[in-house]
Amino acid sequence: MLNKLSRYIIILLIVIVTAIYLPNFYWMVFQKNVRSPGIYYSPTENDFLYKQWNRLTGSKYYNSDGETISDREFRIALPFYYYSDLEKWGILPTKIKTFEFDKKKLRAKSQMVKINQKDFHDPLIQLWPLIESKPKHAKLSMPNEFFRITDEVEFINPKTNTIIKEMTKDFTIAMVEKGFKFPHKYIFGNPTTRKAFDEGYFIVDNDNKTFHLKKVNGKPLCIKTPISKKLDIKRIFVGENNRKEFYGLLFTKTHDVYLITYDNYKLIKLPIKDYNSDEMKFVMLVDPLYRTINVTNNEKAISVVTDINYNVIDRFEIISTPKENTVIGKVEQAIFPFKIETYTRNSKYVNFDLETNYLLGIIGIILSLISFFAITRKTKTYYKENWFDIVIIALTGVYGLIAVLVIKPGYWD
Amino acid sequence: MYKSIIYKEWIKIRWAVVVSFVALIITLLYVQLEIRHYIELMTAFTNWLYIIQRKMLYYEIFKYLPLIIGTVISMLQFVPEMSKNRMRLSYHLPISEKKLLLSMASVGFFFLLITYVILVTGLILTSYIYYPTEIVLSLLITILPWLLGGIAIYFLTSTIILEPSWTYRIVLIIIAIAFTRLLFMESGYNEYQYSIWKYAIPVVFFPLMIFFPGHRFRKGIN
Numbered sequence: 001m002l003n004k005l006s007r008y009i010i011i012l013l014i015v016i017v018t019a020i021y022l023p024n025f026y027w028m029v030f031q032k033n034v035r036s037p038g039i040y041y042s043p044t045e046n047d048f049l050y051k052q053w054n055r056l057t058g059s060k061y062y063n064s065d066g067e068t069i070s071d072r073e074f075r076i077a078l079p080f081y082y083y084s085d086l087e088k089w090g091i092l093p094t095k096i097k098t099f100e101f102d103k104k105k106l107r108a109k110s111q112m113v114k115i116n117q118k119d120f121h122d123p124l125i126q127l128w129p130l131i132e133s134k135p136k137h138a139k140l141s142m143p144n145e146f147f148r149i150t151d152e153v154e155f156i157n158p159k160t161n162t163i164i165k166e167m168t169k170d171f172t173i174a175m176v177e178k179g180f181k182f183p184h185k186y187i188f189g190n191p192t193t194r195k196a197f198d199e200g201y202f203i204v205d206n207d208n209k210t211f212h213l214k215k216v217n218g219k220p221l222c223i224k225t226p227i228s229k230k231l232d233i234k235r236i237f238v239g240e241n242n243r244k245e246f247y248g249l250l251f252t253k254t255h256d257v258y259l260i261t262y263d264n265y266k267l268i269k270l271p272i273k274d275y276n277s278d279e280m281k282f283v284m285l286v287d288p289l290y291r292t293i294n295v296t297n298n299e300k301a302i303s304v305v306t307d308i309n310y311n312v313i314d315r316f317e318i319i320s321t322p323k324e325n326t327v328i329g330k331v332e333q334a335i336f337p338f339k340i341e342t343y344t345r346n347s348k349y350v351n352f353d354l355e356t357n358y359l360l361g362i363i364g365i366i367l368s369l370i371s372f373f374a375i376t377r378k379t380k381t382y383y384k385e386n387w388f389d390i391v392i393i394a395l396t397g398v399y400g401l402i403a404v405l406v407i408k409p410g411y412w413d
Numbered sequence: 414m415y416k417s418i419i420y421k422e423w424i425k426i427r428w429a430v431v432v433s434f435v436a437l438i439i440t441l442l443y444v445q446l447e448i449r450h451y452i453e454l455m456t457a458f459t460n461w462l463y464i465i466q467r468k469m470l471y472y473e474i475f476k477y478l479p480l481i482i483g484t485v486i487s488m489l490q491f492v493p494e495m496s497k498n499r500m501r502l503s504y505h506l507p508i509s510e511k512k513l514l515l516s517m518a519s520v521g522f523f524f525l526l527i528t529y530v531i532l533v534t535g536l537i538l539t540s541y542i543y544y545p546t547e548i549v550l551s552l553l554i555t556i557l558p559w560l561l562g563g564i565a566i567y568f569l570t571s572t573i574i575l576e577p578s579w580t581y582r583i584v585l586i587i588i589a590i591a592f593t594r595l596l597f598m599e600s601g602y603n604e605y606q607y608s609i610w611k612y613a614i615p616v617v618f619f620p621l622m623i624f625f626p627g628h629r630f631r632k633g634i635n
Contacts, residue, residue: 003625005621005624006623006624013588013622016615017591017592123601123604125464125547125548142458142462148547156545158457158460158461191466348604349605406584407581410625410628410634
């Protein structure tokens with residue numbers, strides 16, 4: 001009995017290992033390497049354009065009808081992005097609609113926000129540096145301490161690995177005075193010195209109210225924001241930019257996206273539909289005349305262009321067949337009844353997730369069972385003694401088939 | 414009977430155990446010196462920042478140590494048994510083959526666990542001097558898959574050595590590498606936080622794996 005069990009544990013291990021590696025090998029052989037398209041809105045053509053990169057053909061450029069255009073045509077249609085090329089070619093327009101072309105002004109009025117779905121699933125140690133937002137020098141510099149939020153805002157001195165009592169008291173009192181309820185739920189910031197200025201942290205308290213905490217001249221500045229308690233906040237990406245239009249982007253668990261503006265934290269809801277922050281990449285392009293918001297994954301690329309007040313001007317969508325629906329994908333599902341995913345493009349965590357292929361997978365299981373009987377062709381007693389082999393193949397298809405064929409039953413006592 | 418089995422296994426691995434302990438303690442001291450050096454060199458604040466934001470694993474030197482110790486202990490225990498078919502003699506002892514294999518493996522596993530206790534205690538003590546709870550906790554979560562990898566490789570190596578046929582051995586070696594590799598794929602801290610228990614489930618059954626090659630050996634399969 002134990003010997004049989006022992007064999008099945010080896011078989012189970014082979015099933016696990018093959019269910020992780022074989023589907024990966026399959027896709028390595030058959031998948032064409034295609035990147036999601038980069039969509040832009042042309043202020044001269046008043047239409048969308050996109051470029052797509054492919055391992056075989058390199059970058060290719062298209063207009064919104066899907067017709068190929070040349071690299072030069074593409075650049076000419078996007079003067080806000082390729083102005084240095086246009087300048088070199090001597091064809092830089094002096095005026096684009098209401099915008100008088102000026103490189104300095106263009107740079108001051110442009111911004112790009114990129115948020116990858118992985119950024120939502122990234123382990124982070126909850127210790128934060130609070131950068132001085134009115135520094136003495138031209139550049140920002142890192143402070144000397146970290147803080148954590150427990151029942152208070154605790155500052156720790158890394159040199160001695162002890163709590164700095166005075167700062168802790170000052171900041172905690174400042175938070176409590178504004179009505180902050182400890183312990184907090186989330187904290188979001190952008191703790192880097194590679195930016196022009198610092199906006200500190202947005203902290204969601206135990207009551208779902210959002211507070212803004214900064215350090216000004218070494219003292220706490222805590223603001224209770226009017227951001228609604230009812231918003232189911234998933235994440236705020238703070239991104240300081242000299243344009244000072246918004247502090248950052250607020251993503252909700254229901255996949256809505258808001259800008260937190262400098263106008264007393266008023267929220268502007270971005271007009272995107274069909275966005276799933278767990279699976280799609282988010283890009284927002286800001287130029288002097290338009291806002292282009294792109295969300296993409298393997299299946300689709302959706303682009304919305306708005307005016308500077310976020311009124312929708314036009315929408316554009318490119319649908320590509322998801323790899324699961326291609327012939328190669330269907331064959332994969334028929335061969336492998338399920339797979340175990342360890343790494344995904346959507347998370348920085350290592351997983352161990354079972355993904356079943358349902359109906360199509362049954363084809364593979366039946367084929368595996370037929371092959372098993374065809375290959376083994378043994379006596380009734382053989383199948384009677386090793387009936388569990390059949391169960392394994394019926395449950396795991398080709399993986400089980402490989403495992404029971406490789407690790408043959410012994411001469412049981 | 415068990416006493417003498419334990420004693421015999423101890424004789425086989427005692428040098429490896431001593432060397433492992435010494436290596437562990439030296440490495441722990443080294444890590445301590447390295448932390449101090451970093452803190453001197455780039456200030457404690459920057460050191461913390463490297464650990465938190467750039468996800469530097471200051472204990473990465475220990476990454477493959479459980480794997481090495483697991484493999485070495487297993488080899489020292491089972492290779493001598495398999496050379497010149499000595500195992501055949503052991504199987505004639507007045508004790509069932511399964512109890513024999515299990516008690517042999519328990520000895521090796523026990524010493525592997527002791528090295529883990531030393532490693533984890535040492536790392537916690539060293540880390541608490543310089544780092545706050547958050548960092549120490551992330552260390553514990555991050556090294557879990559490495560420790561699990563050591564346990565997995567101990568039983569996998571034992572199975573491979575006990576297996577009498579080379580064809581099966583090669584299959585088992587491939588499977589062992591493919592599985593263990595999965596536990597060493599992190600690029601930062603806490604990445605296995607939500608999945609480590611799923612990797613641990615099959616490993617819990619690994620000790621039972623050694624019976625099958627034992628059985629095949631006794632049946633004289635080559």
